[in-house]
Amino acid sequence: MPDVLVIGAGIVGLACAWSALKEGLTVTLVDRDFDGDRTSHGNAGGIAVTESTPISVPGLFFKASKWLLDPLGPLALDWKHVPSALPWFLEFQRASSPTRFRQISLALAALNNRVYDDLVPMFEDVGAMSTFYRRGAITLYETDEAFYADADEWKLKRELGVRWRALNQQEVREYEPALAPVFRHGIFLEDWSHIGDPKQLVSQLRGRVNALGARLVEDVVTKLDVSKGDAPAAVLRNGESIHARQVVVATGAWSAALAESVGDRVLLDSERGYNTTLPQPGIALSREVIFAERKFVATPLDIGIRIGGAAEFAGLKAAPNYKRSDALLTLGKRFLPGIRDEGAVQWMGHRPATPDSLPVIGKSPTTANVIYAFGHGHLGLTQCATTGALVADLLVNRTPRTSLEEYSIKRFRK
Template sequence: MGKNILVIGAGIVGCSAALWLQRDGHQVTIVDKKGPGEGASFGNASVIATESCIPVATPGVLWDVPKYLSDPLGPLAIRWSYLPKLAPWLWRFVRSSGEATVEQISIALRSLMVEALAAHKELAKAAGCSDIIQDTGWLGIFESEAKFQSYQWDLELQKRRGVKFDILKAEEIKQFEPSLQPIYKHAVYYPENSYVLDNYRLVRTLAEDVTRNGGRVVQDEIQDFEIGTDGPKAAIGKNGRYPFDAVVVTAGAWSRLLSAKLGETVPLETERGYHVTLPHARKPRMPLYSGDHSFAVTPLDIGLRFAGTVELGGLELPPNPGRNEVLLKHGRRMFAELDERDRSDWMGFRPSMPDSKPVIDRGRRHKNAFFAFGHGHIGLTLGPITGKLIADLVNDRKPEIDLKPFAVDRF
C-alpha cells in the first residue's frame, strides 16, 4: 500500500523525487518555505551538464585558490568574516582533491550522469513540457592558451569516463557560433549535453504535475520533527504539523540543520552563485562555457543568462552585486553587441558537499528518513535521476546505480 510521504523542499530535486514516488503509488506532500523552484533551482545556468564528472576540488586546488582570490574578476571569492565557520568544510574540500580520490569521484558522478538526461526527459514528457529540453550540445571556449593547456587534464579525465567531445580550432569556432567575438583560440564541443529553455518554468511545471497527480504542494517552513519510539512521525512547520510515514529531505543548501534533527551530521556548505539575465540580448544557438573565467552563457526563453562564479560566504550574508558585474564584464568581451536593457540580477545558494558528490541515501539513525541534497554545481542535471533513486530506496528496491559513494555518513 502507498505510504504518506513528506518531501521537504520544492526545488528540482524535491519535485523530481515527489513525481517518482507518486509513480509508486505513494501519497506525497511537498512543503517549501517559498514557492516551487525559488531556491537554487530558480537561477541556475539551465545546462544539463552530463559531461560534468569532475569535482570542484582537483589536484593543485590549494595553489590555485590564492591566484583566484587575488583577481577581482576571478571566478572565486570568499567573504572573510565567514572563514572561521567555513574552515572545517574547506579542510575536507582540500582533502578530497587528491588524484586517486578525484578519479573515484568522477566514476561515481559519471554513473549518475549517464542516466540523467533520460530521467529528465521522462519527467518532462509526463508533465507535458518535453520541448523545454533542447539537445544542442554545449561549447566550452578558450581565449587563453594557458587555460586551454591546463584544461587538457580535464579532457583526459572526461575521456576516461567516456564523455564525448570534439576540439575546434579558431576558424571553426567562428563558423560554429558566429555570435562570438573572434578572440577564441580553442573550443571544446560536447555533443551529448542538453539544456532547459527555462529552468524555473521547468520546476514549476513539475510541481504542477505533482498536484495534478493528487499530491499537495504547501508553503511552510519546516523547523523540527516529532520523533516517537518508532522514529520520526511528523514535521513541525511554522504554520502546521505534517504527519508522515517517511520523510525526504531535499532542502538544498538548507538541509544541514534538518538532517541533524533527523540524526545525521553532514558537512554541507553553500557555494553562492550569481547570474545576470538580459531579456533583449541576441542569443547564441547553444549554451557556452567560458573556460577562461568559469561561467556559463545560456540562451533561455526569457533572455541570455550569464551564470556562475563561486562565493564562499554562507547562507546569511547579503549578496555582493560586484559579482554580477564580474559576469557581465566578461560577457561584454564575448559578444560584439550586448543589449543590456531590463537586465535582472540574482544570487543563489548551491548546496555543496566538500567532495562535490550529492547525498542520496536512507538515514542511518531513522530508516524512514531519506536524504537527497548537496548537488553543488550539477543539481539541475541530477535532480530527476536523484528523485528516481530516492524512490528506489523508499520502496526497498535495489537501485541500478551503486549509491555507496553518495552515503550520508561518508565524512
C-alpha cells in the first residue's frame, strides 16, 4: 500500500505528488486520462502572484449585468445552469462585502507572497528554469475613469505586499511598442512572471514524478471509500479500489463529487475560460499584458502569443462555444494591430472556481487521512507548488508555516 494516493494529474495534483515524493513518501497517482486535454494544459501561463484580491470585487454584480449584454464582453451565462449554480452565485456576492473582501485578500496574499519560494525549487528540479520568464507584466487602461476606479484596489494590493508602479501613456508605448496607442495608463507589476508553455510544464513535472518513483494508474475514480479507517481508498470504474495511507483529492473542477462522497460539502463551479494561440503572430510582446477593462490577457509564450480570458458559467458538460475565443481574438487584433492568425489554435478550459476565490487546501473534517487540494480558480498554475508544499506538510504531520484555516472546506458547511 502506498503512503499517498493522489487523484488528478493536472498541475496541482502533480505538484502535490512531487512534494510528497521529495518527502520520501511512496506515491500512486491516478488520472482518467494522463495525455488528455486539461485545464492545466491551456492556461495563460502567468505566475500571477499580484492577484491577491478576490474576483468578486465590490460593484461587480452591477458591471456583470452590462457585460452579459455585450457579445464581446468578458462574461457569459447559460441560463439553464443558473438554478443549480444559485448557491454559488449568492456566496460569490457575499464575498464582495468589505469585511469578507479584505479577509479573502489577506488569505490570497498569504499564498501568493510565498509562491516563488515554493515554485523555483520545483522548476529547478524538473528542468523548467530555462522557460521561466521573470519580466513582470503590465495592466493596461484605456480610460482615466477605469484607472481611477481601480485606485483603492491597487492601494490595498500594495498593503498586501504587491510591488507596482504606474506608467503613463508614453511609458506604456516604450515598454510594449506592439500595442495600439490607446492606453492612457499602465501598471507595471514587477513580480508577475510567465512560463513558456503550460502543457510542456505538465509533461516535465509528470516525467519527473514518474522518475522519482510514482506509480501512474489511468482510470476514473468514481468515489472515495473511507470505511477502512486507516486505509482510505479510491473506487475505480470497475469497482476495484486503490488503498493508501492518505489520499489527496486534486481533481480540479471535478472535485465536488469526490468530497461529497465522504460527506464534505463544497461550492465549486467550472468558470470556463477561452483562448486562442497564434503560433506566428508577426509581432512581439516582451511580457504578459492584462487588458483591465476587457478582462483578458495576452501572453508571449514560446509557442506563440496566447490571447484569452472570459468567464462562462455553463457547467462541466456543455460543449465549448468558441465564439468566445473569436470575440477575444477580435479584441486582441484591435489592441495588437497587425497580429497574424495563421495556424491559430482555439481552446477552452474549466477553472475550478470557488465563490470566494480561495482554494480548498487541507484535511477533510470528516476523514483526517483525506486531504483536499483543488479550487484554485484563476491561480492554479501560480499556486501549484505552494499547494504541494502545504499538502506535504500535512502528509508528514508538520505544522505548515502558512495557517490553513482560511482554505478549509469547513467554510462551505451549511
